Amino acid sequence: MPTTPPGPGESPVGRSTPRVDGPRKVSGLAQYTSDFNFPGMLYAVPVEATIASGRVVKLDLDTAGKMPGVQAILHRENIGKIFRSVLGQGFDGICEERRPPFEDDVIRYYGQYIALAVADTFENAKAAADAVRVGYTREKPNVETDLKAEDEPNRLVSTFGPKERLQSQRGDADAAFANAPVKLDQTYVTPAETHNPIELHATTAIWDGSRLTLYESSQGVFNLRGVLAQMFGLPKENVQVISRFVGSGFGGKLFPWTQCPLAAAAARQLGKPVKLVLSRKMMFQSVGHRARTQQRVRLGATPDGKLVSLHHDYVYHRSMLDDHHEDCGEATAFHYSVPNLRVAFGRARRNVGATADMRGPGAVPGLYATESALNELADQLKIDPIKLRVLNEPKIDESLNLPFSSRHLLECFEIGAEKFGWSRRNPEVGSMKRDDLTLGWGMAGCTWIAARFPAEASLQLRDDGTARVACGTQDIGTGTYTILAQLASEKTGITLDKIEVALGDTSLPEGPLSGGSMVTGSLVPAVFAAADNAIKSLLTVATTTPGSPFEKRKFDDLAFERGRVFVKADDPARGVPFAHLLQLANLRLVTGNGKSDGSFGDPNAKFSTHSFGCHFVEITWQPEIARLRVSRVVTAIDAGRILNPLAGRNQIEGAVVMGIGMALFEHTSYDRETGAPINSSLADYVMAVNADAPPIDVHFLDYPDKEINQLGARGIGEIGLAGVAAAVTAAVHHATGIRVRELPVKIEDLLT
Amino acid sequence: MGDNPEANPTDPNRRAFLRSLGSSAAAVAVAGCSTVTPSNADRQSGSRIEDTVSITLRINGKDRPLRVDPRTTLLDCIREVVALTGTKKGCDHGQCGACTVHVNGRRVNSCLSLALMHDGEEITTIEGLGAPEALHPMQAAFVACDAYQCGYCTSGQIMSAVALLKEPCDGSDAAVKELMSGNICRCGAYANIVCAIQKVRKSGSI
Amino acid sequence: MKTFEFIRAADLKGAIEGAARAKTAQQGADVRFVAGGTTLIDLMKLNVETPAHVIDINRLPLDKVETTPDGGLRIGATVRNSDLAHHPIVKQDYAVLSEALLSGASTQLRNMATTAGNLLQRTRCMYFRETAMPCNKRKPGSGCPAIAGSNRMLAILGASEHCIATNPSDMCVAMAALEATIHVQGPKGSRAIPIAGFHLLPGDTPQRETVLEPGDLITHVTLPAPISGSRQVYLKLRDRASYEFALASAAVVIKIAGGNVINARIALGGVGTKPWRSPAAEAVLLSQPATPANFRKAAEAALRDAKAQSENGFKIELAKRCLAHALQMAAKG
Known part of the structure; x- marks a missing residue:
């Protein structure tokens, strides 16, 4: 893999740039939440409900409370006040599980926290938590997998605000489907999936009077600050949230979970720092999961493959109290040209923990369904699945009646097909062989939203020739540290090794959630504005400092390039290094602040902004031992300009690996009797390991999308996962003749 | 529980060591066994941890005399007692590989071992390989190949990768992938991890 | 803890x-x-x-692999799985054991896990591992929720109405095919237990998994001299490509002469409540031509008594294919 760093004077933007935080990550010095230890720190371990529905009627703490090292066993009676939080303006006050921990004695999901053991060591806290005896009245939990939409009005409340069940419609879908010469009507199911970042969710809480500091494994420190400030009745400025490094989250760490207020309440009560790290089992219970979905897709088409109607009706499960919306229709209404369309959803409550965003929320399960339906229609019509998509490529976003800012999906198909060798595909089932293996080839398209969140950043130029760029947003492994350094270098000409990046702290300028693949796109204008303002400040210094070579010059006469200030009319190389000017002025630094607006959810948008792409998948099939493996993948992505191809390719490859897991392995099973997520370990919840990862050829189109930002960079964190499962199941069908419409594809599905 | 009705695991008086046995009782009852016994006499004053036992771990070339709870895993000992936090906890059950360290030069899951079992043994953690200003060739290769994303499993990946180069392995990508499959990378940077290992293998630098 | x-x-x-x-x-x-x-x-x-x-027991002198006077192999109780798998004699003469060991767990775990420990490896049944759940193995008489619950990974051979937990070991399957003997020292002296008699079926006492009594310490395992000219294969099938327990596995040691099978030892893994030696499959093969049709017949015989639970019926066919294919691989050499 080429990793040529920028040469002297070259901007690192658009070049494969090794991560600036890499040396810390590879030497164990990057500090994640649970790596922070404080004098006198206590360890907290929650007591989990072992029923999924019922009430706590007795809490026997006699044994646990007397165990060595125990400082407190906290529960509903003694935890102290924890308030509720409400949704605020913008991206503020968001919380997937709104009920504060211990608020009542009702148990609504297996693993719900009942008490909290706090002790001097982890071993003592865990032993005490295990020794708490809980008496329940039990009810039969509802974890039924078959989902039927509950009777609800069209207008609903969701975690993010109101939603309409009839999500999108145009034309007369019912009539068009009824009259369509060719029809497809299938239901696709995706299981509950668990995020399972390898870093366990963790909180360390420290109080200093009425100030609360939280070290938290978070994809959104500012939202978390706001929610926790509400829960403890504090002004926001009294709460600081720090998340320097995040062991990824995949959406599961976007919003606060109940362990965070528990740790804070324990620290408040005991007057000492409290560290609470979840167990892997808890990761399946109390920190969100991707909802199970059941999606009926109906397609009406002409015999030559033009879509005349599209129905997408989906149902998902959610917890007993909360209202997370799994927007499976995210892409349906704009992805294809179809005159008659209806997208609608329903919901079904289950005794499960709160559902949450997981990488490509909504669109990933949604596109699995719609892209699978398209593939089935292509087979039904006996036309190539690429051709079917080309036939139905829209010229504009037909749901918003807006032009796309930049859509090059057809070119993705061309490039992907060429790199994969798609033209050699024999569509006959089981017809393609290599050695003793049957090959299956499948493809699918993908898309994911592109937009900006509001963002602020600051940039300092310092008298030792270094710069510091800061934003409170966090790097969840997507390369944000490096992107910020690249952006600062692009504007200032300062080399990466002289740029310090500060992230993951609410004391820094307010940055976006690490979600929606929007961080990079949001930060470009903010950092650029900060850099411009720092340079302006520097030029003012240059013209006003006694003894400055530019003392007699007007501000407008000066320019800044590659770290030097110079007179516009002169050769930039004859300019003065900025460090020299700062030293002359006896200034340690000049600072510029930058701010940019969000575009996410803008009702006045002039363009429909999305990223696009496609996947081509080859599987090998050995019927004699029922062994199915993904053997290679080609992915073409149109995500605007790629700022760091090295990290960018890695993102897409990693998402494809997750897509292989989604297609073939991953599902959270709920025990019918107890409602427990029964496979709640990394041995029983199967995720792809290194041996499962095939060669993945990623191609970026690299067309800048200037509607998003100056550099034309959209985000790439999620799109790589969308569509993979549909491409895999198409390949499985091509090899085996078996159409699997409920993920994951299991060996038993293929043993015929 | 089970065949053993007398075992009462929640007895609050059941501490790290059964008092009734004590060192002398054990010595009489169990000839040929040395009971590792906590001693009140030599307990460091001010220690918050009761019933700790003295051991010495040689971590990254340095002898570390420690007092540990017998229940403390090698992983928790390294992280919470010695405060070397580069080694990570991902599952605590030997199912992810994030806690991989070397014991006497071999890679193991430190979460499934008790610290006490390693008295006098040589432990190498990620911090013992190299620091940012002087990276081990494998650490440098991980940076160059972008063999990570979030970085949380990375310490374990690198400890496995370094050990792998000394283990029986035919050197093919397929063999490397199989032998690295005990380290889950949820970010899925598997191809780049293989790239980093093969880069170091080909360079012959370790 | x-x-x-x-x-x-x-x-x-x-x-x-x-x-x-x-x-x-x-x-x-x-x-x-x-x-x-x-x-x-x-x-x-x-x-x-x-x-x-x-x-x-890590400091006891039980970590040697040595040849025995009768041409067999003596494997110490604390020999690590990795060391055993890569031992030159094991690779040469007991390849099925080497392959089985290397198919299990990960290198890190194999560097820790020992021969004796692997003989005593416990089931992965999710109900056994969750103390909040009933489990007859963990808490006799409390019931077996796996029978009506999640049982995809669980046993199709040797189960009882009290327990359907699978023995998860790969090593033991190979040792069953190699006819290993387990040597134990206990308070009453030492004894040698053929592996076929070491693990117990669950019956109505699933909490009892082996014949070991208090004070019994496994000191070593012996393997008989290798069958010269035999071919050995361990084939393991699972969902992902590595680092996962078997859905079905087969250990095969066969000798073919003149196109006929003249010696066959077969054991299955991932499907039984104990490492599952199959005399029935061996009987089908013996003195018969080494053909795919006969291999399939042997596989049918091996699974004749299999009983499906709600989610694991597919393992019957999967195990058959696994065994038939392992035999085919062995026959091809």
Whole structure:
């Protein structure tokens, strides 16, 4: 893999740039939440409900409370006040599980926290938590997998605000489907999936009077600050949230979970720092999961493959109290040209923990369904699945009646097909062989939203020739540290090794959630504005400092390039290094602040902004031992300009690996009797390991999308996962003749 | 529980060591066994941890005399007692590989071992390989190949990768992938991890 | 984890006497030996095992692999799985054992796990591992929720109405095919137990998994001299490509002469409540032509008594294909 760093004077933007935080990550010095230890720190371990529905009627703490090292066993009676939080303006006050921990004695999901053991060591806290005896009245939990939409009005409340069940419609879908010469009507199911970042969710809480500091494994420190400030009745400025490094989250760490207020309440009560790290089992219970979905897709088409109607009706499960919306229709209404369309959803409550965003929320399960339906229609019509998509490529976003800012999906198909060798595909089932293996080839398209969140950043130029760029947003492994350094270098000409990046702290300028693949796109204008303002400040210094070579010059006469200030009319190389000017002025630094607006959810948008792409998948099939493996993948992505191809390719490859897991392995099973997520370990919840990862050829189109930002960079964190499962199941069908419409594809599905 | 009705695991008086046995009782009852016994006499004053036992771990070339709870895993000992936090906890059950360290030069899951079992043994953690200003060739290769994303499993990946180069392995990508499959990378940077290992293998630098 | 007394055994006698105090050597034992720790520490963290005394046997001289006078192999109890798998004699003469070991777990776990520990590896049944659930193996008489619950990974051979937990070991499957003997020293002296008689079927006492009694310490395992000219294969099928327990596996040691099978030892893994030797499959093959049709017949015989649970019926066909294919691989050499 080429990793040529920028040469002297070259901007690192658009070049494969090794991560600036890499040396810390590879030497164990990057500090994640649970790596922070404080004098006198206590360890907290929650007591989990072992029923999924019922009430706590007795809490026997006699044994646990007397165990060595125990400082407190906290529960509903003694935890102290924890308030509720409400949704605020913008991206503020968001919380997937709104009920504060211990608020009542009702148990609504297996693993719900009942008490909290706090002790001097982890071993003592865990032993005490295990020794708490809980008496329940039990009810039969509802974890039924078959989902039927509950009777609800069209207008609903969701975690993010109101939603309409009839999500999108145009034309007369019912009539068009009824009259369509060719029809497809299938239901696709995706299981509950668990995020399972390898870093366990963790909180360390420290109080200093009425100030609360939280070290938290978070994809959104500012939202978390706001929610926790509400829960403890504090002004926001009294709460600081720090998340320097995040062991990824995949959406599961976007919003606060109940362990965070528990740790804070324990620290408040005991007057000492409290560290609470979840167990892997808890990761399946109390920190969100991707909802199970059941999606009926109906397609009406002409015999030559033009879509005349599209129905997408989906149902998902959610917890007993909360209202997370799994927007499976995210892409349906704009992805294809179809005159008659209806997208609608329903919901079904289950005794499960709160559902949450997981990488490509909504669109990933949604596109699995719609892209699978398209593939089935292509087979039904006996036309190539690429051709079917080309036939139905829209010229504009037909749901918003807006032009796309930049859509090059057809070119993705061309490039992907060429790199994969798609033209050699024999569509006959089981017809393609290599050695003793049957090959299956499948493809699918993908898309994911592109937009900006509001963002602020600051940039300092310092008298030792270094710069510091800061934003409170966090790097969840997507390369944000490096992107910020690249952006600062692009504007200032300062080399990466002289740029310090500060992230993951609410004391820094307010940055976006690490979600929606929007961080990079949001930060470009903010950092650029900060850099411009720092340079302006520097030029003012240059013209006003006694003894400055530019003392007699007007501000407008000066320019800044590659770290030097110079007179516009002169050769930039004859300019003065900025460090020299700062030293002359006896200034340690000049600072510029930058701010940019969000575009996410803008009702006045002039363009429909999305990223696009496609996947081509080859599987090998050995019927004699029922062994199915993904053997290679080609992915073409149109995500605007790629700022760091090295990290960018890695993102897409990693998402494809997750897509292989989604297609073939991953599902959270709920025990019918107890409602427990029964496979709640990394041995029983199967995720792809290194041996499962095939060669993945990623191609970026690299067309800048200037509607998003100056550099034309959209985000790439999620799109790589969308569509993979549909491409895999198409390949499985091509090899085996078996159409699997409920993920994951299991060996038993293929043993015929 | 089970065949053993007398075992009462929640007895609050059941501490790290059964008092009734004590060192002398054990010595009489169990000839040929040395009971590792906590001693009140030599307990460091001010220690918050009761019933700790003295051991010495040689971590990254340095002898570390420690007092540990017998229940403390090698992983928790390294992280919470010695405060070397580069080694990570991902599952605590030997199912992810994030806690991989070397014991006497071999890679193991430190979460499934008790610290006490390693008295006098040589432990190498990620911090013992190299620091940012002087990276081990494998650490440098991980940076160059972008063999990570979030970085949380990375310490374990690198400890496995370094050990792998000394283990029986035919050197093919397929063999490397199989032998690295005990380290889950949820970010899925598997191809780049293989790239980093093969880069170091080909360079012959370790 | 519950507290315990940690005892470092200095010699065999001390270890045995220390463990002889236990009321049982089976589920819930109050004294446990620890070697690699990969099973015991795992289960202690889950409170599935709560020994009051843990005897560390790592410093006992049980870590040698040596040839025996009769041309066989003697494998010490604390020989690590990796060392055994890569031992030149094992690779050369007992390839099925090497392959089985290397198909199990990960390198890190194989560097820890020992021969004796692997003989005592516990089931992965999710109900066994969750103390909040009933489980006849963990808590006799409490019931078996797996029968009506999640049982995709569980046994189709050797199950009872009380327990359907699978034995998860790969090593034991190969050792069953190799006719290993397990050597135990206990308070009453030493004895040799053929592997076929070492593990118990669950019956109505699923908490009893082996014939071991309190104080019994596995000192070593012996393998008989290799069958010269035999071909050996271990084939393991699972969902992902590595680092996962078997859905079905097969250990095959066969000798073919003149196109006929003249010796066959077959064992299955991932499907039985114990490592599953199949005399029925061996009988079908013996003196018959080594053909795919006969291999399939042997596989049918091996699974004749299989009983499906709600989710694992597919394992019957999967195990058949696994065995038939392993035989085919062995026949091809």
